[in-house]
Amino acid sequence: xxxxxxxxxxxxxxxxxxxxxxxxxxxxxxxxxxxxxxVGCDTAQCGACTVHIDGRAAKSCNVLAHQVxxxxxxxxxxxxxADGTLHPMQAAFKTCHGLQCGYCTPGMVMSAVDxxxxxxxxxxAQVREALEGNICRCTGYHNIVKAVIKGAADMKATA
Numbered sequence: 001x002x003x004x005x006x007x008x009x010x011x012x013x014x015x016x017x018x019x020x021x022x023x024x025x026x027x028x029x030x031x032x033x034x035x036x037x038x039v040g041c042d043t044a045q046c047g048a049c050t051v052h053i054d055g056r057a058a059k060s061c062n063v064l065a066h067q068v069x070x071x072x073x074x075x076x077x078x079x080x081x082a083d084g085t086l087h088p089m090q091a092a093f094k095t096c097h098g099l100q101c102g103y104c105t106p107g108m109v110m111s112a113v114d115x116x117x118x119x120x121x122x123x124x125a126q127v128r129e130a131l132e133g134n135i136c137r138c139t140g141y142h143n144i145v146k147a148v149i150k151g152a153a154d155m156k157a158t159a
Contacts, residue, residue, distance in 0.1 A: 005065055009034070010078030024060035024068060025049040028075055036076035036106045040135070047134030050107035051075050057114035059107075059133075076106035079113065088158055089113050089151035098147030100138035108134045108144060116152035124149070 002017040009032060016031045028037050028051065037060060040048030044062040051060045052074040079087035086094065089112050099105040108131065115121060115130045127148045128141065136144060 005069055007068065007070065008072040010075060018065055020066055022065045024063040024065045027065035028060060034075050034077050038103055038106060047107040047111060048104050050110040050134065052110060052114065057111050076109060079109070087113070088154035089116065092151030092154055093147040096143050096147035096150055098144040104134060104136045108136065112148040112151055115148065116155050121149050121152035
């Protein structure tokens with residue numbers, strides 16, 4: 001049995017009829033067709049599904065969509081400007097080659113934005129510790145860390 005769910009996703013109010021067992025990642029991908037948020041492990045271990053819920057990073061695979069009714073959700077698609085300009089963190093990942101296959105990148109970027117916004121990015125050790133819940137199977141994390149530090153500095157400079 002489906003019930004109505006209303007959320008704000010990337011600045012737009014959306015309402016859909018969804019079953020109560022629908023995860024937030026499933027709602028985002030299947031009901032809204034926003035496929036930048038990836039499903040990696042389905043157990044909140046890898047971070048590929050990270051989105052912002054009311055401005056804070058959260059792994060959307062272990063949150064039921066109805067649990068966040070009325071909340072404001074930002075996905076990777078919601079970071080760039082209306083004119084297509086990349087968010088400073090997205091641009092830093094591109095500039096610093098902080099991605100390879102790209103599967104983990106949306107979740108990594110969303111976690112990095114949260115880190116920069118709420119905690120600052122003071123040094124490599126802090127960034128590595130903060131991102132330990134995001135798994136990348138392709139890189140050695142070196143360029144990801146560089147990207148996060150650069151992205152945080154660029155966010156601060158444009159604030």
